[in-house]
Amino acid sequence: MIWAWGSLAFWALATALNVWLARAHSRNRAVRLFIPALFGATLLLVWEGLVRSLGVSPVILPPPSMIGVRIAESLPILWADFSQTILKGALSGYLIGCGVAVAVAVLIDRSPFLQRGLLPVGNFVAALPIVGIAPILVMWFGFDWQSKAAVVVVMVFFPVLVNMVAGLKATDALQRDQMATWSASYWQGLFKLRMPAAMPFLFNGLKIATTLALIGAIVAEFFGSPTRGMGFRISTAVGQLDLPLVWAEIAVAAFAGSAFYGLVAVIEKGVTFWHPSQRGRA
Amino acid sequence: MRSVLPILTVVLAIIVLWYGATVALNAQWTRDQAARAGVEVGFSEIVRDTLAQTRPKLPAPHQVAAELYQSTWVEEVFGRRGIVATGTLSNRSLIYHGWVTLSATMLGFAFGTGLGILLAIGIVHSRAMDMSFMPWAIASQTVPILAIAPMVIVVLASIGIKGLIPKAIIAAYLSFFPVLVGMVKGFRAPDAMQLDLLRTYSASRARTFWQLRLPSSVPYLFASLKVGIAAALVGTIVGELPAGASAGLGARLLSGSYYGQTIQIWAALLAAATLAAGLVVIVGAIERVVLGRMGMRS
Amino acid sequence: MKRLMTSVFALTAMAGSAYAADSVTLQLKWVTQAQFAGYYVALEKGFYDEENLDVTILAGGPDIAPTQVIAGGGADVVIDWMPPALAAREKGLPLVNIAQPFKSSGMMLTCLAETGIKTPADFKGHTLGVWFFGNEFPFLSWMSTLGLSTAGGADGVTVLKQGFNVDPLLQKQADCISTMTYNEYWQVIDAGIAPDQLVTFKYEDQGVATLEDGLYVLEANLADPAFVDRMVRFVRASMKGWKYAEANPDEAAMIVLDNDETGAQTEGHQKRMMAEVARLTAGSNGALDEADFNRTVATLMAGGSDPVITALPVGAWTHAITDLALN
Numbered sequence: 001m002i003w004a005w006g007s008l009a010f011w012a013l014a015t016a017l018n019v020w021l022a023r024a025h026s027r028n029r030a031v032r033l034f035i036p037a038l039f040g041a042t043l044l045l046v047w048e049g050l051v052r053s054l055g056v057s058p059v060i061l062p063p064p065s066m067i068g069v070r071i072a073e074s075l076p077i078l079w080a081d082f083s084q085t086i087l088k089g090a091l092s093g094y095l096i097g098c099g100v101a102v103a104v105a106v107l108i109d110r111s112p113f114l115q116r117g118l119l120p121v122g123n124f125v126a127a128l129p130i131v132g133i134a135p136i137l138v139m140w141f142g143f144d145w146q147s148k149a150a151v152v153v154v155m156v157f158f159p160v161l162v163n164m165v166a167g168l169k170a171t172d173a174l175q176r177d178q179m180a181t182w183s184a185s186y187w188q189g190l191f192k193l194r195m196p197a198a199m200p201f202l203f204n205g206l207k208i209a210t211t212l213a214l215i216g217a218i219v220a221e222f223f224g225s226p227t228r229g230m231g232f233r234i235s236t237a238v239g240q241l242d243l244p245l246v247w248a249e250i251a252v253a254a255f256a257g258s259a260f261y262g263l264v265a266v267i268e269k270g271v272t273f274w275h276p277s278q279r280g281r282a
Numbered sequence: 283m284r285s286v287l288p289i290l291t292v293v294l295a296i297i298v299l300w301y302g303a304t305v306a307l308n309a310q311w312t313r314d315q316a317a318r319a320g321v322e323v324g325f326s327e328i329v330r331d332t333l334a335q336t337r338p339k340l341p342a343p344h345q346v347a348a349e350l351y352q353s354t355w356v357e358e359v360f361g362r363r364g365i366v367a368t369g370t371l372s373n374r375s376l377i378y379h380g381w382v383t384l385s386a387t388m389l390g391f392a393f394g395t396g397l398g399i400l401l402a403i404g405i406v407h408s409r410a411m412d413m414s415f416m417p418w419a420i421a422s423q424t425v426p427i428l429a430i431a432p433m434v435i436v437v438l439a440s441i442g443i444k445g446l447i448p449k450a451i452i453a454a455y456l457s458f459f460p461v462l463v464g465m466v467k468g469f470r471a472p473d474a475m476q477l478d479l480l481r482t483y484s485a486s487r488a489r490t491f492w493q494l495r496l497p498s499s500v501p502y503l504f505a506s507l508k509v510g511i512a513a514a515l516v517g518t519i520v521g522e523l524p525a526g527a528s529a530g531l532g533a534r535l536l537s538g539s540y541y542g543q544t545i546q547i548w549a550a551l552l553a554a555a556t557l558a559a560g561l562v563v564i565v566g567a568i569e570r571v572v573l574g575r576m577g578m579r580s
Numbered sequence: 581m582k583r584l585m586t587s588v589f590a591l592t593a594m595a596g597s598a599y600a601a602d603s604v605t606l607q608l609k610w611v612t613q614a615q616f617a618g619y620y621v622a623l624e625k626g627f628y629d630e631e632n633l634d635v636t637i638l639a640g641g642p643d644i645a646p647t648q649v650i651a652g653g654g655a656d657v658v659i660d661w662m663p664p665a666l667a668a669r670e671k672g673l674p675l676v677n678i679a680q681p682f683k684s685s686g687m688m689l690t691c692l693a694e695t696g697i698k699t700p701a702d703f704k705g706h707t708l709g710v711w712f713f714g715n716e717f718p719f720l721s722w723m724s725t726l727g728l729s730t731a732g733g734a735d736g737v738t739v740l741k742q743g744f745n746v747d748p749l750l751q752k753q754a755d756c757i758s759t760m761t762y763n764e765y766w767q768v769i770d771a772g773i774a775p776d777q778l779v780t781f782k783y784e785d786q787g788v789a790t791l792e793d794g795l796y797v798l799e800a801n802l803a804d805p806a807f808v809d810r811m812v813r814f815v816r817a818s819m820k821g822w823k824y825a826e827a828n829p830d831e832a833a834m835i836v837l838d839n840d841e842t843g844a845q846t847e848g849h850q851k852r853m854m855a856e857v858a859r860l861t862a863g864s865n866g867a868l869d870e871a872d873f874n875r876t877v878a879t880l881m882a883g884g885s886d887p888v889i890t891a892l893p894v895g896a897w898t899h900a901i902t903d904l905a906l907n
Contacts, residue, residue, distance in 0.1 A: 015410075019410040022409040023409065035410070035413040035414045036413065036418060040418060043418070059647075059672075060648070060652050113291075116285045116289070117285070117288030117290075117292035120285065126512075128551065129532075129551070132535045132547070135547065135743060136547060138743065140339065142753050143753055210424075214424060215426050219520075222642075222743075226739070226740060226741070232741055234426075235712065239645050239716075241651070241671045254424045254425045257425075315772055337771050432643030432644060436649055536641070539743065539745060540743075542745040542750075
């Protein structure tokens with residue numbers, strides 16, 4: 001019981017501290033990082049407290065401390081799975097998918113006919129539960145990371161395409177006329193004006209695509225894989241009731257996903273420094 | 283209506299490509315079988331065979347269409363267990379499975395939307411919550427919930443939650459995020475001038491919320507609802523995948539995959555996509571009506 | 581949240597109200613198919629009713645671990661293979677085998693003849709498809725008995741986690757895949773490959789067979805006389821169902837088909853499956869044969885550097901239920 005009450009008390013204290021900090025010191029950079037960190041720590045502590053005090057079996061839900069120990073023990077496994085799933089599967093698929101989507105967006109940009117035809121179909125396909133094609137793509141591209149990359153390509157393609165097409169339309173007539181008065185060619189107009197203007201939209205799509213890429217690569221491993229990879233490990237470890245390992249993989253996935261998202265967000269900040277949404281939060 | 287011709291052109295192009303891919307992908311099996319039987323096959327035989335295999339790598343469009351027709355109209359009207367024969371939907375028909383999926387999706391979508399809106403209200407009104415919660419909301423979406431959906435279902439079943447609700451919870455987990463992000467943006471949409479105006483009226487926070495923030499968030503709400511409902515459908519289908527023998531489009535996909543019935547997989551996929559598109563269109567229609575009534579045209 | 585709580589209350593209230601019959605929840609290892617015909621027959625033919633039992637059969641699936649379900653209290657009794665059950669026991673989940681309707685193992689490795697594999701000695705350097713999720717233990721034990729590394733390379737075998745269908749073999753992504761005599765093997769045949777184009781290795785023939793579908797319960801429950809009584813009646817009715825299914829395979833297959841919610845099973849496949857399954861259950865009256873158990877344990881512990889279980893399991897099975905049920 002001491003765990004339950006202790007963690008609840010900690011929760012109350014931490015919340016109070018966060019409220020006070022947010023009011024008094026929200027301009028301070030360190031405090032801005034500390035507040036979410038404290039909130040996360042509280043979640044973990046409440047989890048630990050509840051699991052311990054309620055006597056939840058570790059094969060149902062292990063406490064975070066046990067997961068932490070497992071992470072420390074199995075770093076080589078986690079690294080092998082990480083490089084198989086994230087570096088080979090997700091990242092290559094992400095780069096290919098986003099690259100192709102941008103290229104296609106630029107290509108169909110010149111043809112309103114193709115845009116009117118492709119976008120509704122694209123939206124239809126984007127609404128497809130893409131996970132359903134995972135077994136099909138595994139059948140086509142084999143068991144190794146290539147099929148995972150293929151799933152990722154399909155998953156990220158449409159969100160990026162739709163955003164990029166919208167982005168290329170984001171310039172107004174005045175700006176385009178300006179380019180015309182300078183007798184800029186189509187390509188000059190594209191690279192000097194419309195591509196930069198499309199960047200906020202593009203990054204919106206790229207950020208959505210980061211989480212999709214991870215999910216796609218992991219889920220595709222459920223339908224066949226070599227004997228390594230995060231999705232493989234998760235499903236195998238559940239079968240062996242090694243739940244701490246399952247959660248260790250989930251933690252790695254969440255961490256990698258957040259880092260990936262953060263990286264794209266940082267690049268966005270550098271590229272679209274001029275956009276209103278980036279100003280005023282120096 | 284201007285779009286009809288372009289869409290038809292694109293769809294036609296896809297179908298042509300699809301047929302080409304069918305021949306290309308299925309040819310190896312035809313050649314393997316011919317080699318095993320010790321006969322030579324010419325190009326025309328390959329084409330004929332690849333378009334009519336029972337376990338193709340990629341089924342031809344007409345095979346999928348036939349399967350869709352079989353597993354909806356024919357099964358319900360003429361089937362031994364169809365609605366005409368028994369008065370209830372047949373468990374072999376996609377209509378029945380689509381209905382099961384739809385009901386879990388709607389429940390999950392309702393949970394998710396409610397949760398997303400409540401959290402957004404909290405975040406807009408409490409700086410502490412904004413700063414502490416928002417980064418974790420983003421991190422929550424990087425958890426591969428799809429990969430742990432089977433476990434979630436087992437764990438929830440162990441505390442007595444079964445049936446529709448576990449699937450709906452997974453659907454809600456995926457659909458709350460777009461709603462949360464959209465609504466935070468929406469509640470913050472009123473500019474400083476409008477907020478100042480209300481302050482000069484000395485309006486309370488609650489009043490500002492109901493009369494300014496809420497109405498101006500409606501366009502954002504609908505934009506995120508469209509994303510959210512598609513996400514809820516994906517969540518439900520993923521929740522159904524591990525449930526093995528129970529009903530739903532996800533279960534249908536899985537059993538199709540398990541028995542190597544590619545035609546069945548494609549038919550279920552198309553049914554799911556149609557369902558998704560239909561839901562998005564319905565939300566879009568409601569959006570037009572509501573925004574029209576409110577005097578906002580999107 | 582409020583709605584969720586109400587439904588939780590509704591469920592607990594339902595569970596609390598007195599049933600006329602004692603309830604038993606059974607978790608299957610896999611989807612509804614003739615592999616579990618005995619239980620469905622007992623349900624439909626009223627054998628459970630005769631024993632005053634209200635049995636709920638939960639279908640499994642590729643990502644449902646019966647061991648985890650029973651640990652979470654989601655079922656009273658589960659069907660599982662012995663290797664994952666013993667592995668779970670070593671992990672601290674005390675499962676006990678109370679009955680063993682399957683006498684023989686139906687597991688085999690099926691290879692394309694064109695790959696040139698004729699004996700297990702030829703596996704070296706080939707790619708083999710294996711199921712995971714607790715089903716990999718018999719395979720891993722076999723490979724370590726053969727002295728083959730499963731890490732790939734010229735001296736070992738490359739292992740693929742095959743999905744739950746036979747496509748890897750048809751698409752030539754694997755040289756051999758795991759099959760069950762009663763299920764996947766026939767899917768390969770149905771796909772259009774003739775039996776003489778296939779080479780199969782039965783685990784049974786290779787001397788590495790491990791016990792398959794058995795009934796497992798939590799050890800702690802066996803201390804409760806009421807629970808034991810329910811299990812005795814459950815096992816008695818289930819075995820009656822199995823023997824009925826063996827005698828009337830076609831009827832049993834149709835009963836299974838009617839209980840399949842996905843509607844994906846076909847009549848032909850289920851009838852054939854029932855006929856094959858009947859061969860595996862034929863030698864068992866429900867009671868576990870100790871010799872089979874010892875062979876399974878020996879196979880699992882033989883696993884070289886990485887055995888499935890490290891210590892001799894004690895108390896992992898009991899005849900207490902079957903002795904009373906089958907007297």
